[in-house]
Amino acid sequence: DAGITQSPRHKVTETGTPVTLRCHQTENHRYMYWYRQDPGHGLRLIHYSYGVKDTDKGEVSDGYSVSRSKTEDFLLTLESATSSQTSVYFCAIRSGGWSYNEQFFGPGTRLTVL
Amino acid sequence: DQQVKQNSPSLSVQEGRISILNCDYTNSMFDYFLWYKKYPAEGPTFLISISSIKDKNEDGRFTVFLNKSAKHLSLHIVPSQPGDSAVYFCAASGGDYNQGGKLIFGQGTELSVKP
Incomplete structure (x- = not known):
């Protein structure tokens, strides 16, 4: 258990509304990631963070912004949600052990944009 | 441009037999590979990994094989159990993706182990 929680776990919203998803970790990991999972695409990286206030884009960052103040x-914020952003969103942290590229995932947030 | 591909969306295996899940990659700079297992309504869980300096890594019933010349890796599960039924993702890292420890995932293969 990597101590990762995500909130909310489920959300239904309407096109054009802003949405913020939260990822919380308890183990002080430096690296954190946001992915989306869609059928036929696996998991795709949206944004990641390598420290407080340090973030960078992933492969599908358009329409998303992130912040890390702690x-x-x-x-993860969707400034104006669209139906194409209906997906399951996963947060992950990167372990600090010798297998430095292992990531551990939260339970996910299912977002539906109507 | 899918750099990591799992060409079989699904696989069905009898309990007790071997399950073989396959993954191909195109980027020769990838040097670390991982397998994740995902149950419905849960996050992916790390299963096993392999560095490009090895060609095999084993952990209990799970073995990952890496063929660098073919840019191919496979996950063997022996013996398969009904609890292994899940979606399996392979992932790769290395080269440009080392910055930030980014992983590139395949599309996933849904394994069904029948009693």
Whole structure:
């Protein structure tokens, strides 16, 4: 258990509304990631963070922004949600052990944009 | 441009037999590979990994094989159990993706182990 929680776990919203998803970790990991999972695409990286206030884009970052003001929290914001952003969103942290590229995932947030 | 591919969306295996899940990659700079297992309504869980300096890594019933010349890796599960039924993702890292420890995932293969 990597101590990762995500909130909310489920959300239904309407096109054009802003949405913020929260990822919280309890183990002080430096690296945090946001992915989306869609059928036929596996998991695709949206944004990641390598420290407080340090973030960078992933492969599907358009329409998303992130913020990290504290080590433990990584927020994903959809400024104006679209139906194409209906997906399951996963947060992950990177382990600090010798297998340095292992990532551990939260339970996910299912987002539906109507 | 899918750099990591799992060409079989699904696989069905009898309990007790071997399950073989396959993964191909195109980027020769990838040097670390991982397998994740995902149950419905849960996050992916790390299963096993392999560095490009090895060609095999074993952990209990799970073995990952890496063929660098073919840019191919496979996950063997022996013996398969009904609790192994899940979606399996392979992932790769290395080269440009080392920055930030980024992983590139395949599309996933749904394994069904029948009693």
